[in-house]
Amino acid sequence: YVLKDSISAFDYVLGLIHRLLKNRAVKALIVDDSAASRQILKSYLQQQGITAVLAGDGEEGLSLLRSHPEISLVMTDHEMPRMSGITFTAEVRKFRKKEHLAVIGLSGTGNGKLSSQFLKHGANDFITKPFSYEELLCRVSQNLDMLDLIQSNRQAAICDYLTGLYNRRYFFEQGNQLFRQTISQMQHLHLAVIDIDHFKRINDVCGHEYGDEALRQTAAHLQETFHKDLVGRFGGEEFVVLFAASENREVARRLEEFRQWQQDVPLKMPDGSAHPVQVSIGCVRREQETDLQQLIHAADQLLYQAKQTGRNRIIS
Numbered sequence: 001y002v003l004k005d006s007i008s009a010f011d012y013v014l015g016l017i018h019r020l021l022k023n024r025a026v027k028a029l030i031v032d033d034s035a036a037s038r039q040i041l042k043s044y045l046q047q048q049g050i051t052a053v054l055a056g057d058g059e060e061g062l063s064l065l066r067s068h069p070e071i072s073l074v075m076t077d078h079e080m081p082r083m084s085g086i087t088f089t090a091e092v093r094k095f096r097k098k099e100h101l102a103v104i105g106l107s108g109t110g111n112g113k114l115s116s117q118f119l120k121h122g123a124n125d126f127i128t129k130p131f132s133y134e135e136l137l138c139r140v141s142q143n144l145d146m147l148d149l150i151q152s153n154r155q156a157a158i159c160d161y162l163t164g165l166y167n168r169r170y171f172f173e174q175g176n177q178l179f180r181q182t183i184s185q186m187q188h189l190h191l192a193v194i195d196i197d198h199f200k201r202i203n204d205v206c207g208h209e210y211g212d213e214a215l216r217q218t219a220a221h222l223q224e225t226f227h228k229d230l231v232g233r234f235g236g237e238e239f240v241v242l243f244a245a246s247e248n249r250e251v252a253r254r255l256e257e258f259r260q261w262q263q264d265v266p267l268k269m270p271d272g273s274a275h276p277v278q279v280s281i282g283c284v285r286r287e288q289e290t291d292l293q294q295l296i297h298a299a300d301q302l303l304y305q306a307k308q309t310g311r312n313r314i315i316s
């Protein structure tokens with residue numbers, strides 16, 4: 001490695017602030033048969049607030065990746081004993097996807113063939129040795145930014161913006177998958193549909209922003225009570241919970257705990273007044289030959305009954 005640019009204190013602080021602001025502790029893996037190269041790369045990354053684990057060859061690298069699933073960046077040399085960097089990259093891609101882990105190939109024999117081979121075998125990027133600190137910095141941050149972008153897009157695609165719960169589409173995607181997984185084992189599967197009582201009144205009396213606040217508050221209660229289960233916002237003030245492998249009594253107990261919580265914790269207004277955010281719930285258990293859509297329909301019918309018979313109750 002020929003270090004052309006000196007690392008200015010400014011660059012150092014900038015890189016660090018950049019990562020810290022994003023609140024993202026990046027862990028990297030460096031794979032290189034040269035101990036000196038490993039150390040240089042490690043210190044470069046360290047200056048960006050990135051911690052690195054080191055491997056002397058691909059085999060070692062693969063086992064480190066398996067035991068450190070939090071690693072999101074790999075920098076790998078090509079010419080190494082036992083396994084080339086390109087083969088190592090191809091092996092990595094068998095269990096770690098491009099959108100969660102950036103692999104950057106590094107090599108001195110930098111003809112165009114090598115870089116294209118790296119990319120074809122699953123690398124996100126390639127750097128030719130010798131490289132400057134500046135180039136490394138740009139490539140690393142560009143690749144990490146890309147991972148962040150993919151992550152935040154994915155988050156936006158599966159979550160409801162207001163409450164942070166899973167949205168309807170993702171709930172169906174995951175719910176259907178859970179159905180397929182559990183159908184052969186005949187595992188217990190329960191589904192609850194939850195609807196806030198007289199929610200329109202909250203909007204009318206308190207204003208739409210406080211209506212939103214009531215939704216967020218309810219969603220937070222849901223997430224806390226059913227953190228092991230699949231929870232989604234289905235529409236306006238309607239939520240769904242899909243329970244896998246929970247017994248009847250356990251499901252009933254937790255739904256009641258949630259209903260009671262909603263009853264006990266009203267929406268507090270700045271003027272000191274409080275408005276109830278109570279819920280009605282319909283809950284059903286899967287019987288054979290039922291699909292998710294049918295289960296939701298059945299739970300909806302029970303929810304309707306709960307509304308008809310006075311609200312703030314669970315019918316199962």
Ligand code: GH3
Nearest residue numbers: 195196197198199200201203208211212236237307
């Ligand atoms: P019920 O007890 O029968 O469920 O009565 P309800 O008033 O809760 O139900 P209704 O379906 O009549 O009204 C639901 C209201 O929820 C109407 C709609 O304007 C409001 N709403 C839907 N989505 C949102 C949202 O994201 N934020 C706010 N603040 N209101 C919403």
Ligand code: MG
Nearest residue numbers: 033077079080
């Ligand atoms: Mg080498």
Ligand code: MG
Nearest residue numbers: 195196197199
């Ligand atoms: Mg309602």
Ligand code: MG
Nearest residue numbers: 195198199307
């Ligand atoms: Mg209604």
Ligand code: MG
Nearest residue numbers: 195236237238
């Ligand atoms: Mg409703």
